[in-house]
Amino acid sequence: KQEVTQIPAALSVPEGENLVLNCSFTDSAIYNLQWFRQDPGKGLTSLLLIQSSQREQTSGRLNASLDKSSGRSTLYIAASQPGDSATYLCAFDRDDKIIFGKGTRLHILP
Amino acid sequence: DAGVIQSPRHEVTEMGQEVTLRCKPISGHDYLFWYRQTMMRGLELLIYFNNNVPIDDSGMPEDRFSAKMPNASFSTLKIQPSEPRDSAVYFCASSYLREQYFGPGTRLTVT
Numbered sequence: 001k002q003e004v005t006q007i008p009a010a011l012s013v014p015e016g017e018n019l020v021l022n023c024s025f026t027d028s029a030i031y032n033l034q035w036f037r038q039d040p041g042k043g044l045t046s047l048l049l050i051q052s053s054q055r056e057q058t059s060g061r062l063n064a065s066l067d068k069s070s071g072r073s074t075l076y077i078a079a080s081q082p083g084d085s086a087t088y089l090c091a092f093d094r095d096d097k098i099i100f101g102k103g104t105r106l107h108i109l110p
Numbered sequence: 111d112a113g114v115i116q117s118p119r120h121e122v123t124e125m126g127q128e129v130t131l132r133c134k135p136i137s138g139h140d141y142l143f144w145y146r147q148t149m150m151r152g153l154e155l156l157i158y159f160n161n162n163v164p165i166d167d168s169g170m171p172e173d174r175f176s177a178k179m180p181n182a183s184f185s186t187l188k189i190q191p192s193e194p195r196d197s198a199v200y201f202c203a204s205s206y207l208r209e210q211y212f213g214p215g216t217r218l219t220v221t
Contacts, residue, residue, distance in 0.1 A: 032208050043114075043201055043212040044153075051208075089153065093208065097166070098143070102152040 004092060006101035014109045015082055021075040021104050023090035028068045030092040035064050035075050038087045038103070047088075048075070080108045114213035116202050122219045128190040131216045134183055135204030143210065144177055144187050145201040153201075159185065192220045 005024045013019050023033070031052050036044040048057040048064040050073070056065040063076040073090055089103040115134040123129055135142050143158040157167040159179045167177070174193070179185040189196055197220050203212045 034210065036212075043214045044203075044210075046209055046211060049209045091210075098155050098158070098210075100153040100155075 004090060004099050004101040006088075006090060006104050008104060009102070010105040010107070012107040012109055013080060015080060017080050018076065018078050019080055019106075021077070021088050021106070023073040023075070023101055025071050025073075025092050025099075027092070027094070028071055029094060030068065031094050033064075033066050033073050033090060033092045035062075035073075036089045036091065038089060040086075044089065077106075082108045082110045084108050114202055114204055114211055116200075116213035116216050118216060119214065120217050120219075122221065123192055124221055125193055126191045127220075128188065129192045129196075129218060129220075131187040131200050131202075131218070133185045133187070133202030133213060135185070135202070136206075136211055137183065139204035139206045139211070141205040141208075141210075142179060142185050143203040143205070144185070145203065146198045147201060147215075148198045156187070189218075192218075194220045196220050 003026050007022055034049045035047045037047050038044045048059055050057050050064055050066040061078040066073045085108045087103040087105045089100055091100040114136055117132045140161050144156040145153050146156055147153045156169045157177045158165055162179045175189055177187045197218055199215045199217050201212050201215045203210045
């Protein structure tokens, strides 16, 4: 059974710090890996999409990497801000399945 | 484009009633997904369509759940009869080239 694990489930860091969120998966035959942000009571917002032939993607202060051989993806957030507080979810898809992790709740302390 | 549109945003109904959730995907997207999110189980894929055709409905919990996509701009998720354990937030998402865009969700409460 393919699974996606995100550790830790929750994280609090002071404003301004750089941080890394982790996502691990058991199936190396993934097609894409996507990182999302979810604010309380809202839908998911796509942050970065890494296709299987790629190793990383960057958008502003965000950088996501994908290592299929180790079954890991990381989301790096530079110079964190209170507005970054949200739940971050990763999801991988193959041709037949899309599976989400349960997310990491991030709280940036002002 | 206005993004993925879902209606209603909130639905409160009594056990046994029929519930219909609606979704309008982003124009030009060829995939449409229905998800359910709860605190206990997280985000679960219920069913997805490609070019209006259901591809995988293995996530649909029971026969009480059904989904249709009569055309490229509209999909419904129906629960009949509804039960309290169906209470959750239901999301619709659409994608093109496999990057998914989510709607704001429908919060369903079954009493």
